[in-house]
Amino acid sequence: MASINPRKDRDGVTIGWQAQVRRNGYPAQSKTFEKKSQAQAWARQVESEVERGVFVSRGEAERTTLGECFERYQREITPSKKPSGQGPERGFIRQWLQRPIARRIVAEIRGVDVAAAVKEMEGEEKSANTIRLHLAVLSHLFTVAQGDWGMESLDNPVARVRKPRLPKGRERRVREGEMGALIGAADLRLACLIVLAVETAMRREDLASLTWEHVDLKARSLFLPKTKNGEARTVPLSPGALESLATLPRNLSGSVFGLSADGIDSAWGRARAAAGIAGGWGDDALHLHDLRHEATSRFFERTDLDLMEIRAITGHKSLQMLSRYTHLRTVNLVERLAGAKRGNR
Known part of the structure; x- marks a missing residue:
């Protein structure tokens, strides 16, 4: 009673x-x-x-604030994530803790409260992708609280909130003369890194962590034991990729390029500026990650590899993601319609 x-x-x-x-x-x-x-x-x-017979105790959820949950999440869950993702996640949590919603009892938070936080972020001119990443952390917190922290009565409010629509993916390709200008403006290490990126579609983190023990020039391949999607991958090397690696001197550290991910960004920015190529976030800017788009597109334009073979090289988790990284030049499609075969140009 x-x-x-x-x-x-x-x-x-x-x-x-x-x-x-x-x-x-x-x-x-x-x-x-x-x-x-x-x-x-x-x-x-x-x-x-x-x-x-469906009662679930609300005690824990009704005496704990969202901020307290985030602090616990940061202690117990964040350290189990990949090292490269822990820093950004802590940044998202720090921002959540500064919002009024963090002072609310977690059991009382509804979709309308999360939607209000989304509007706050939009007012702060955060990008759609950044807001989605904030929501992903919040959603996972509710999942963990429900399953691991004894708060079975919680309902995940993020599931019912409209997510910001992502903008259309970038379609920037390397233009005529830009590769030569970049390589000419770069030192030997960065020049070889740029060539390897365009020949293999490797990500910045993969290039930064590449060591000589995982490079087999005789077998014409290199091994990536840990990639962004969590799966190891063996990457076959083209003649151009082999030449770039063979040009590099070895060093005692064992690192192929001797550059951290941030170091690669800095060196890229200097070379791009020296080559007279736009930076920033405009459509005309060329980012290091655009070389991955360029490499993927070239696999379709210049080789007879099929979809699954290209996916095996690039490491995309799905064909949908692979298609987002593929931007074929119209002139090549016109030549194919006229009967031209794919091959090196």
């Missing part, structure tokens, strides 16, 4: 209402509300769930 009792201050003034539900075989449940009607509604819901 439920009981609804007033909560009074020292002067005897009612400042809230406490609902209590006790049933044999179930832990006692209690919660305080501002209004008596709210307490009565909560008590009826709990009693109904007990009678239907």
